Amino acid sequence: MPANTGLTYLEMPVQWERYEPARGKYSRAYISGIISNIMRADLNSMRVQLRLGWHYPPKWAAELRHARFINQYGDVYRAPAASGSNLVNIVFNDEVRAAVASTISNLFADLSACSNVIESVAVSAGVHGEPSFPGPLYNRHANSYWAYDFSGKLGFMKAMERKYGGDIDAVNVSWGDRLSSFDEVIFFPGNASSNNVKARDFHEWYSGMLADTVVWQYTVIRRYFSGSIVVPFSTSSFLLTANDITGAMKNNLSGSSAVEQNGLMQSGRTASRCLAVLRSNALMAVIEAPVCFTNGAVRGSANAVVADAAADIRAYGFPVAAVYAGGDARIVAEEFITNRITALSYPYTTNMVQLREGIGAVTACFREILSNNAREAFSLTASWTATTNVMIEYVLRENQFQIIGITVSYRVGDGEWKPADIIYGHTNGLLASPYGVPHKLVVIPPEGSNTVFRITPDADAWTPISGYIPIPAPGTNTALK
Missing domain, CATH: 2.60.40 (Immunoglobulin-like)
Incomplete structure (x- = not known):
């Protein structure tokens, strides 16, 4: 590798299935390869961002008790191993979380000799690492919510018990039900209740558990790592508004609203909820989101999170990083600088190298610097x-x-x-x-x-x-x- 590559950050994925193919048995060949790449990056004056890969689970993790998500139809969620969406239940299942925590501990022990090169770590909390549940379309069902495994149902019941102070009569008054105990507390999409309270309680808990997953993983990582922790969001996570959620509630999450038909509600892609929880816990993270800029782009455009996603993130007090999701490269670079976005990943390099001097230099997180002094x-x-x-x-x-x-x-x-x-x-x-x-x-x-x-x-x-x-x-x- 030449000494001057023109790149300043190496993004280093750690796939769980390859690192820990058997429980408690870690691949020395795999981790040696990671260490080798980190050290080579250091020799070339590059920093590293680790991308944790719980969305590539080993077979043994998927076989843990209640490790799979289940929707209200009883479908057990599975996806191709290499898809980045073959999720195990890190949201509700304590045994899966314990396995992840153990792996994090071992990973940082293995990387201790090169930890000074690692500048940031990205959490993994859903499809492709972004905080999310599986999508709504599965096994010919179009409105899948993924909270009906044993741990999920128990979690919702316990959450309602806490919310209503252990008083089942309070639940009955609020929901308009006649439940005799909290063992009977459950919500199925489409179930009506007074003022849609049952659906509201469910969604508040459902989206809140994704935020809890991010916070939990953040605190585990922080035991071993003092650098920046990155939370990567999908484009769609910034498109769901409070009015959208209210509209979905009016039909008791039956799947008829636009934000259910496009999967935002069922997949739990609500960045604002996660950001609020991070802030309330005084946890500082770098927030990453895909960005596409075109002339006159507006919120909700087909393939883009627009410029005001940066304002959304900053409103919660977090620094902004971004990955490039398309559009005119010149406009993108200019808007990145205008909006003080602190990262740029996978640009169309053929366009970026033609930008005027300075535009291609964007700082922090995982950077690419295409300057006049860099070999392309x-x-x-x-x-x-x-x-x-x-x-x-x-x-x-x-x-x-x-x-x-x-x-x-x-x-x-x-x-x-x-x-x-x-x-x-x-x-x-x-x-x-x-x-x-x-x-x-x-x-x-x-x-x-x-x-x-x-x-x-x-x-x-x-x-x-x-x-x-x-x-x-x-x-x-x-x-x-």
């Missing part, structure tokens, strides 16, 4: 994704980053093809990205010129692809072709 790194973008007809996924395999289903190699002139040195990948939102965002891979080109990179899909039906990438001379800033 080759980046796969939309055209490559479309040409290969696959969504690119990055995982850490032993001592290097590789791509599932694709091999990346390079040669200089007519020389031998060699494996590319891959140093940066993004693990979130792949395979089934709701926004169709082309995620990128950054590889470090070798010294010299006339370098060709080859991307070879593993499937025989796909044609290998080659591309010529000019290497700019030191001190220049040549746009990538």
Whole structure:
């Protein structure tokens, strides 16, 4: 790896299934690969952000008692292992939480020798690590709420017992019910009650438990790590308003409201609730959200969280980080600076390197600096994704980053093809990205010129692809072709 890559942060995913394939048995090869990459980052003056990966659970964790989410129809939630959405019940299940806490403890012990290089840690609390339940569409059911496993039902019952001071008569008065004990306390979407109180109680608890999951994980991480803790939110988490929630309550969460039909309510994607709970617990975190800027963008636009998401986050007193979810790269960079957003991840690099000097330099969290003094790194973008007809996924395999289903190699002139040195990948939102965002891979080109990179899909039906990438001379800033 050259000493000057033009990149200042390495995002380092830690996939639970690969780190702890058997309970209490940790993969030395896997953690050695992570340590190696962290140390290589340090040698190149790069800092590291760990991305915890509870959304890639090992088989043994999924087999713990009541470890799977269950909806009101009795469906047990499962998703493909590599999807980033194969969740285990970290929200309601204390045994799953205990397993996660133990893994966090061991992870930081394993990384103690390179902990000074780790500047931030991102929590994982749902699909692709973002605080969320599974979505509403599952097994031909369109209004799935995921609180009906044993732990979830017990949790709701206990929460109502606390809220109503252990007085079942108070519940009956509020709900308009005739319950004889708290053992009978349950809510099913569509159940009517006086002034929709039952639905309100349920949603307040349901979304609150996601916030509780973030706070719990934050406190566990803080036992071992004193740097920045990042909470990554999805785009949609900033689109749900108080009026939207009120509208869904009017129909007792029956699935008929717009914010249920698009899944916001059922998946619990309510950033404001989590931010309020973090603030009330005096826990300072960096809040990350995807951002897309276009001329005249407004809240609720199809593929974007707009600029005022930054204001939403700051209103709670938190610093803002962001990942780029598309749009005009020049406008994005200018808006990032205007709105004092403190991070920029996976830009369309072919556009970013053509920005005027200074615009591409955005600070903190996981940064990319594309300045006049930086050697450029080759980046796969939309055209490559479309040409290969696959969504690119990055995982850490032993001592290097590789791509599932694709091999990346390079040669200089007519020389031998060699494996590319891959140093940066993004693990979130792949395979089934709701926004169709082309995620990128950054590889470090070798010294010299006339370098060709080859991307070879593993499937025989796909044609290998080659591309010529000019290497700019030191001190220049040549746009990538």
